Amino acid sequence: MIGRLSIPAWTLFRKELLRFAKVAVQTIAAPVLTALLYLVIFGHVLEGRLQVYAGVPYGAFLVPGLVMMSVLQNAFANSSSSLMQSKITGNIVFVLLPPISYVEFFVAYVAAAVVRGLVVGAGVLAVTVWFTGVRFAAPLWTLAFALAGAALAGALGLIAGIVSDKIDQLAAFQNFVIVPLTFLSGVFYSIHSLPPFWRAASHANPFFYMVDGFRYGFFGVGDFPPGLSLAIVAAALAAVASAALALLRAGYKLRS
Amino acid sequence: MSLEVEEGEFFGLLGPNGAGKTTLINVIAGLARANRGTVRVRGADVVADYRRARRMLGVVPQELVFDPFFTVRETLRIQSGYYGLARNDAWIDEVMHHLDLAGKADVNMRALSGGMKRRVLVAQALVHRPPVIVLDEPTAGVDVELRQGLWQFVRRLNRDGHTIVLTTHYLEEAEEQCGRIAMLKDGRIAALDTTRNLLGRFSGLELRVRGRDGAERCLRLAGAAELEPALARLRGEGVEIVDMELRPPGLEEVFVRITGAGA
Numbered sequence: 481m482i483g484r485l486s487i488p489a490w491t492l493f494r495k496e497l498l499r500f501a502k503v504a505v506q507t508i509a510a511p512v513l514t515a516l517l518y519l520v521i522f523g524h525v526l527e528g529r530l531q532v533y534a535g536v537p538y539g540a541f542l543v544p545g546l547v548m549m550s551v552l553q554n555a556f557a558n559s560s561s562s563l564m565q566s567k568i569t570g571n572i573v574f575v576l577l578p579p580i581s582y583v584e585f586f587v588a589y590v591a592a593a594v595v596r597g598l599v600v601g602a603g604v605l606a607v608t609v610w611f612t613g614v615r616f617a618a619p620l621w622t623l624a625f626a627l628a629g630a631a632l633a634g635a636l637g638l639i640a641g642i643v644s645d646k647i648d649q650l651a652a653f654q655n656f657v658i659v660p661l662t663f664l665s666g667v668f669y670s671i672h673s674l675p676p677f678w679r680a681a682s683h684a685n686p687f688f689y690m691v692d693g694f695r696y697g698f699f700g701v702g703d704f705p706p707g708l709s710l711a712i713v714a715a716a717l718a719a720v721a722s723a724a725l726a727l728l729r730a731g732y733k734l735r736s
Numbered sequence: 737m738s739l740e741v742e743e744g745e746f747f748g749l750l751g752p753n754g755a756g757k758t759t760l761i762n763v764i765a766g767l768a769r770a771n772r773g774t775v776r777v778r779g780a781d782v783v784a785d786y787r788r789a790r791r792m793l794g795v796v797p798q799e800l801v802f803d804p805f806f807t808v809r810e811t812l813r814i815q816s817g818y819y820g821l822a823r824n825d826a827w828i829d830e831v832m833h834h835l836d837l838a839g840k841a842d843v844n845m846r847a848l849s850g851g852m853k854r855r856v857l858v859a860q861a862l863v864h865r866p867p868v869i870v871l872d873e874p875t876a877g878v879d880v881e882l883r884q885g886l887w888q889f890v891r892r893l894n895r896d897g898h899t900i901v902l903t904t905h906y907l908e909e910a911e912e913q914c915g916r917i918a919m920l921k922d923g924r925i926a927a928l929d930t931t932r933n934l935l936g937r938f939s940g941l942e943l944r945v946r947g948r949d950g951a952e953r954c955l956r957l958a959g960a961a962e963l964e965p966a967l968a969r970l971r972g973e974g975v976e977i978v979d980m981e982l983r984p985p986g987l988e989e990v991f992v993r994i995t996g997a998g999a
Binding site: 487488490491492494495498499502503566569570571573574575576577578579580581731735736 | 762765766767768769786787788790791793795797799801802803804805806810814815816817818819820821822860864
């Protein structure tokens with residue numbers, strides 16, 4: 481019975497994977513290239529001028545931040561754009577007509593977003609490692625933050641896809657919420673280099689804990705204790721997932 | 737409204753634009769929620785027991801929607817999976833064969849014509865062999881060939897025991913296919929009867945004549961006894977009749993009289 485019930489969710493998950501795999505140049509190769517350009521430009525300009533952690537060159541410091549930024553942005557983009565496109569073209573009806581529960585819907589979309597985020601993140605890591613080398617001081621932390629961060633961004637994307645009626649509303653959500661949160665999360669710097677106000681403000685940004693915890697897995701040092709960061713990320717994930725599930729359960733903007 | 741469709745029926749849902757046909761279908765399919773009341777599909781409540789209700793229902797939506805990322809076969813496999821069917825290729829092949837889609841199985845949905853996309857919509861509604869099939873304007877904008885093929889297939893499904901609920905703007909289709917019809921107006925049932933009874937409700941005959949001037953005239957007669965006086969009146973008006981047809985009123989006439997609207 482459990483196996484039978486899981487087939488619809490598994491199918492929806494596979495469909496979402498196929499969807500982004502079929503346009504891999506746009507969904508995987510392009511974000512990897514963007515991250516590589518960030519590394520080449522910022523790494524080249526700031527290498528030797530800035531050292532955040534002792535013994536860690538700036539280029540190497542930048543890599544985990546770029547990987548995590550790519551994971552978050554692409555996990556968000558996957559669930560939000562897929563749902564948005566389905567709503568606009570009307571083919572969302574194919575998912576709403578079958579006996580798929582709102583929990584299965586959530587799990588499938590978020591799991592696919594996690595996979596896209598991790599695939600892009602792995603791609604960014606694979607190309608940037610040629611330039612900087614890589615080491616993992618605590619790889620389990622890296623994995624835990626990557627999974628939790630991608631799930632949180634995927635769930636946020638689901639919410640954005642549900643509440644947005646038009647592409648420009650979704651773009652506004654991405655440009656005014658997701659991009660600022662990722663850019664101000666310590667991808668390019670340590671928050672210890674910020675003035676006190678902005679340092680305090682960074683602590684209100686959940687993406688900071690994801691990037692910092694993820695980076696801790698590489699170097700074994702960070703701006704915040706990783707255990708506490710993971711707890712904060714898990715709490716944020718629980719809150720965002722609950723909100724997404726509540727919207728799906730109510731059929732908000734999906735079922736009239 | 738209170739409405740019950742019997743198992744195995746070919747049931748028509750007619751009404752002018754905005755009468756509530758698609759809203760009713762959306763409530764049955766779970767795409768919309770009713771403010772009050774209940775809807776059951778073969779005993780399964782569409783809200784409380786939605787999984788069972790939706791498994792028994794196949795809906796062909798009115799809008800020509802498709803997922804541009806996939807081929808026809810991928811689309812049908814995915815739709816099967818949504819209904820819990822992991823291996824369904826034999827039935828998918830049969831459905832594609834009956835809808836003349838076999839040659840397009842590996843073609844991307846984007847590359848199909850409107851008529852072909854409509855066929856895929858029908859196939860998607862049938863992948864899980866639902867006992868109840870709802871067709872919301874299934875022949876809108878499709879060619880004669882598809883229309884005939886589609887009705888042949890749907891009639892076969894009906895003969896095999898599937899319940900068919902049809903909405904259409906082509907009233908001659910409803911007249912030909914449906915055993916019973918509900919006519920909706922402003923969200924209410926304006927008429928509910930067998931097609932034969934609805935057609936017989938308005939007794940009399942319809943006389944259509946075409947004059948040498950090419951103009952067509954339509955006269956309503958109470959009976960055959962009025963035919964000769966009507967023809968004499970036309971001749972008296974100087975109409976030189978070159979063609980004429982005498983027939984009982986069609987469903988279109990019944991529809992207009994009941995709903996007070998054009999089809």
